[in-house]
Amino acid sequence: MFDIEIPAPDGARSLARIGQVLGDAGVGLEGGGMWSATAHYLVEDADAAVSALTAAGIGPVAARPVLIAELDADVPGALGRLVRRLIASDVRLHGQYSDHGNRKVLIVDDIETARAAVRW
Numbered sequence: 243m244f245d246i247e248i249p250a251p252d253g254a255r256s257l258a259r260i261g262q263v264l265g266d267a268g269v270g271l272e273g274g275g276m277w278s279a280t281a282h283y284l285v286e287d288a289d290a291a292v293s294a295l296t297a298a299g300i301g302p303v304a305a306r307p308v309l310i311a312e313l314d315a316d317v318p319g320a321l322g323r324l325v326r327r328l329i330a331s332d333v334r335l336h337g338q339y340s341d342h343g344n345r346k347v348l349i350v351d352d353i354e355t356a357r358a359a360v361r362w
Contacts, residue, residue, distance in 0.1 A: 243272065243284055243285070243286060243307070243308055243310060243347075244284070244285055244286070244288035244291075244305050244306060244307055244308060245274075245282055245283070245284060245285075245305070245306050245307075245308045245337065245347065245349050246282070246283050246285055246288060246291050246292065246295075246303055246304070246305050247280060247281070247282055247303065247304040247305075247306070248260055248280070248281045248282075248283070248295060248300060248301070248303050249279065249280060249281075249300075249301070249302070250276050250279055250280060250281040251279050253276075253279070256276075256279075256281070257276055257281060259298070259300065260281060260283075260295065260300060263294050263295055263298045263300060264283075264285075264291055264294060264295070266294070267290055267291070267293075267294035268290070269285055269287055269290050269291045269294060270285070270286070271283045271284065271285065272284040272285065272286065272341050272342055273339060273340055273341030273342050273347055274339055274347075275339055282337060282339060282349075284308065284339075284341050284347050288305035289305075291303070291305065292305050306336075306349055307353055308347050308348060308349055308350075308353075309347075309348040309350055309353050309356045309357055309360070310341060310345050310346070310347055310348070311324060311345060311346045311348055311360045312345055312346075313344075313345065313346045315344055321346070324346065324360055325338075327359040327360055328348075328350065328356055328359055328360070330359065331355050331356070331358070331359035332355070333350050333351065333352050333355050333356045333359060334350060334351040334352075335348060335349070335350055336349040336350065336351065337349035348360075
């Protein structure tokens with residue numbers, strides 16, 4: 243899975259266009275959101291997403307592989323414990339959001355080290 247980062251300077255108008263372009267290209271969104279005029283979405287096919295958005299004049303688009311971590315969302319402090327494991331392993335966290343299965347999507351600088359760090 244991949245995170246795609248897309249400028250969304252016009253808020254809802256940008257998201258409507260992004261959603262239409264990706265939908266027309268058959269790219270499903272598995273999680274994500276928009277904040278500070280930047281959209282982040284979890285996709286399976288980053289190449290198709292980047293290609294469709296670029297062809298539509300939307301960008302620049304960045305695509306990064308992500309780590310998806312299971313987290314017991316009903317346990318207070320679970321996210322803090324997860325992130326402390328990344329810190330202890332010197333993994334830099336660039337972003338975090340949830341997918342549609344309530345798993346944590348982690349955008350990190352070193353996926354393999356992060357994967358080892360978050361194993362319960």
